[in-house]
Amino acid sequence: MKLRPWALSLSTLLLSTAGPALAQDPDPTYGGTAIVVVGDELTSLNPAITSGSGEGVVGCMVLEGLVEIDGEGNPVPALAKSWTISDDGLSYTFELRETSWHDGEPFTADDVVYAFTNVNSKYAPLFSAQLGKRIESVVADGPHAVTVNLSEPFGPFMRILTCWNGGAITPKHVFEGTDPNTNPASSEMIGTGPFKFETWNTGDSIRLVKNEAYWKEGRPYLDGVVARFMPNAASRVQAMLAGEADFIQKYYFPVSDLPAVEASPALKTMPASQAPNNLLGFFNVTKPPFDNKELRQALFSLVDRDFIFKAGFGGQGMKATGPIPKQVSWASNPDLSYDEMYPADVDAVNAKLDELGFARGSDGTRFETSIIFEAAVPERLKAATAIQAAWQEVGVKVNVEPLERALLLPRAYTDGDFGVLIISYGTYGDPALGIARVYITSSIGKNYGNASGYSNPQVDELFAQGATLAETSARSAAYREAEKIIAEELPVMTLHENKGIDAAVANLYGIWGYEGAGRFGEAYFAE
DSSP: OOOOHHHHOHHHHSOOOOOSOOTTSOOOOOOOEEEEEESSOOSOSOTTSOOOHHHHHHHHHHOOOSEEEOTTSOEEESSEEEEEEOTTSOEEEEEEOOOBOTTSOBOOHHHHHHIIIIIIHHHOHHIIIIIGGGEEEEEEOSTTEEEEEESSOOTTTGGGGSIIIIIOOOOHHHHTTSOTTTOGGGTSOOOSSSEEEEEEETTTEEEEEEOTTOSSTTOOOSSEEEEEEOOOGGGHHHHHHTTSOOEEOGGGOOGGGHHHHHHOTTEEEEEOSSOOEEEEEEEOTTSTTTTOHHHHHHHHTTOOHHHIIIIITTTOSEEOOSSSOTTSTTTSOTTOOHHHHSOOOHHHHHHHHHHTTOOOOTTSOOEEEEEEEETTOHHHHHHHHHHHHHHHTTTEEEEEEEEOHHHHHIIIIIIOOOSEEEEEEEOTTSHHHHTHHHHOGGGBTSTTSBTTOOOOHHHHHHHHHHHHOSSHHHHHHHHHHHHHHHHHHOSEEEEEEEOOEEEEETTEESOOSSSSSOOTTSOEEOO
């Protein structure tokens, strides 16, 4: 076997996720417990069944994937020591580490076969939507080797095998014969990672402790990690200033508090080690009134994305101009612009709503709808209220409903009980991973998938082409054509594109530079 050039060229397709150079960091020291802030209480510790940011932040300290992605976008070993790829790009053979699960049971190829076949391919949003249907077989080649055979090439295959991207390996001996969504082990997770689950204090925190038998020699440096649930965004930076927290990942960092962090010598900000994410407004296109494309177009034209960029995100990131972020430049359509397609004109929108039959009632209201979003993320509240104010001007009454995530997810993805859902999705640097799931039919009904219910066979086919074509130029052409269709049919409003920043205490080091929510197996405190 030999490595095909297209399979090795991830860094040419992806934005670099590296943080600043780390050469100036002090030498690592051992000891200490890092306190990590997440928003609402987690639903589980299993990142193989959700792409929720909190579950990824904490769960990927416990579980691991076969690989990690370094700061140049290249796959590097994790549970897989090495790999080879067939000439046709259809077979990947991995040599696995000889290590153990936290309960002492050996980690083997049977765990990978089980996880890929019964968990990741069925439940992990990215993995199941894009890779699961392309896996023909997963075969154990002995206790410490496994081969994954695909039905067709998949450009970002290696990238999806990280824990953060849905490739976390779960233990067969714990989960076999059960539904991981209901198995209590998903909340008392046994993994191979640098930290072991110790306790879950409902409503307060999760405590992890050092895995003394971790396969990476000399790691972790920390004695443990505590994940604190802090749904009140206003209290997070104050907790760091008071010495009660050490790290706030980008999804939970309120950018309105950026001046306070920058003013404190005890705190610092770092570029998040992730590709850009999109703030999205999913229309529920399966029900009136948003099953009407012209209505969606008219109302979207009034949404002030400049305000969301400046007030909601403090000027961080970029104003959204299309479904694929301009920061993912190889895939986005440079000729597409929401500003040109949907200029704001209140009079024209009022006329269009009259034409479409949405007449004003005696109180001036044309119809009533709801916007739902996760209450723990303040930027989403600002976006929701901006939309509420804009649409009220043309007679649309909007009920803004902040929800805890445990209530939000079933309403959005199972029940379809909303008018608009505001939520952030990571792009993972490649439309095959982070953007296709927003629009493809097979992703409907899955958490962090296609919440709008939009289905277009042509869009499905274009995203399928973009995932399987070998040449970057051909992949780009497919994605850019899909983007034109989506921007015109508008099942989803792209409200903002954001690279994001993390906040941390000044003496925390080691976690930045690789894609994900922080490599806490490398984290340490130093003066």
